[in-house]
Amino acid sequence: MSEPTAAASSGSARRAKVLPEGVRAHNRALVLTTLFHAGAMSRADLARETGLTRVTTSDLVGELVASGVVVEQGTRPGARPGKPAVLVDLDRASLKVVGIDLSDAHELRGAVIDLAGVVGERAAVPRPATGDGALDAVEGLAADLLGRAGGRVLGVGVGSPGIVTADGTVATAPNMGWSDRPVQRELRDRLGAPVYVANDADVAALAERTLGGAAGDFMLVKVGLGVGAGVVAAGDLVRGARGATGEIGHVTVGTDGGPRCACGRDGCLESWLSIRAMEERIAAGADPRAVRRDAGERLGIALAPVLGVLDLAEIILSGPAEHLDGPVLDTALDTLRERTFRHDDVRVRLSAQGEDVVLRGAVVLLLHGELGVT
Numbered sequence: 001m002s003e004p005t006a007a008a009s010s011g012s013a014r015r016a017k018v019l020p021e022g023v024r025a026h027n028r029a030l031v032l033t034t035l036f037h038a039g040a041m042s043r044a045d046l047a048r049e050t051g052l053t054r055v056t057t058s059d060l061v062g063e064l065v066a067s068g069v070v071v072e073q074g075t076r077p078g079a080r081p082g083k084p085a086v087l088v089d090l091d092r093a094s095l096k097v098v099g100i101d102l103s104d105a106h107e108l109r110g111a112v113i114d115l116a117g118v119v120g121e122r123a124a125v126p127r128p129a130t131g132d133g134a135l136d137a138v139e140g141l142a143a144d145l146l147g148r149a150g151g152r153v154l155g156v157g158v159g160s161p162g163i164v165t166a167d168g169t170v171a172t173a174p175n176m177g178w179s180d181r182p183v184q185r186e187l188r189d190r191l192g193a194p195v196y197v198a199n200d201a202d203v204a205a206l207a208e209r210t211l212g213g214a215a216g217d218f219m220l221v222k223v224g225l226g227v228g229a230g231v232v233a234a235g236d237l238v239r240g241a242r243g244a245t246g247e248i249g250h251v252t253v254g255t256d257g258g259p260r261c262a263c264g265r266d267g268c269l270e271s272w273l274s275i276r277a278m279e280e281r282i283a284a285g286a287d288p289r290a291v292r293r294d295a296g297e298r299l300g301i302a303l304a305p306v307l308g309v310l311d312l313a314e315i316i317l318s319g320p321a322e323h324l325d326g327p328v329l330d331t332a333l334d335t336l337r338e339r340t341f342r343h344d345d346v347r348v349r350l351s352a353q354g355e356d357v358v359l360r361g362a363v364v365l366l367l368h369g370e371l372g373v374t
């Protein structure tokens, strides 16, 4: 074994240089996370909340004000005598995100959203051809909205159907014609802006967690063209071994067959519950109430073991209220209670965020990806 050499000492010098920037990034994220959740406060209060020194806090706030992420917002009313404390906060109204929702049955939707989740400019294009054509359409939609955003844009957040890995590669999304396609990287290269791509139901679950006030562990079931879900446990999105947590649409429900599914099998949850499946059965003459009760019962059967395993506080449905409110919700809840033990108090409700849930979730993707806000 040799003595420590110049290489070793230059290694530790490099570490010494890297470590403070790592700490600084961590502290910066802590400051931004605290401001995001608690709202405007003085530098002194911010130091107290974060546990950082006042010098460090002022230094970081100075840097964040200079970069336009944080703004000073006047002084606190009714403050103690002496020099009044200046309040600082994230620049919630001027910082923008472009959100893109690829989950709608008929069109690709996009919007400019501020950090408070308020939706501004909107754009949409008809659902295009799949594969390269679909990516071109997403690029065009995002470029259009980036051009119209005004203010400072953090980047683009995309909610895509299908299985999406942590690096934004779409492993499989038949509705988009993408398979092992690095959509996040391709869009970054084309747009020259930060882009984050995640599964649409996961993005919706993030919106519900951060902007919708969901408490505790929950599962958000997104019902539209297909059926997917996002699971939040211990405050975090559960990704799973394949990035496919919540892909319940093609789980067979029951042993009695059922409608033929687009995947070629019979009785998948999607073949009972997707909006298209329900609309087709109703158009063929079935009683709408019975169709929705059947869908709710199959949802309850599919979710009972999930509830038993994960001990969720809530199950939140996201999709058109005219289909999901009433018989679907009620029957799902009854079925869950029948089939689980000690979960009588589980809540099953409709998301209050309506059609914009994925667009608003894009804000959460960018807050985390670009600013480290958790």
Ligand SMILES: [Zn+2]
Pocket: 249, 250, 251, 261, 262, 263, 264, 265, 268, 270
């Ligand atoms: Zn299926």
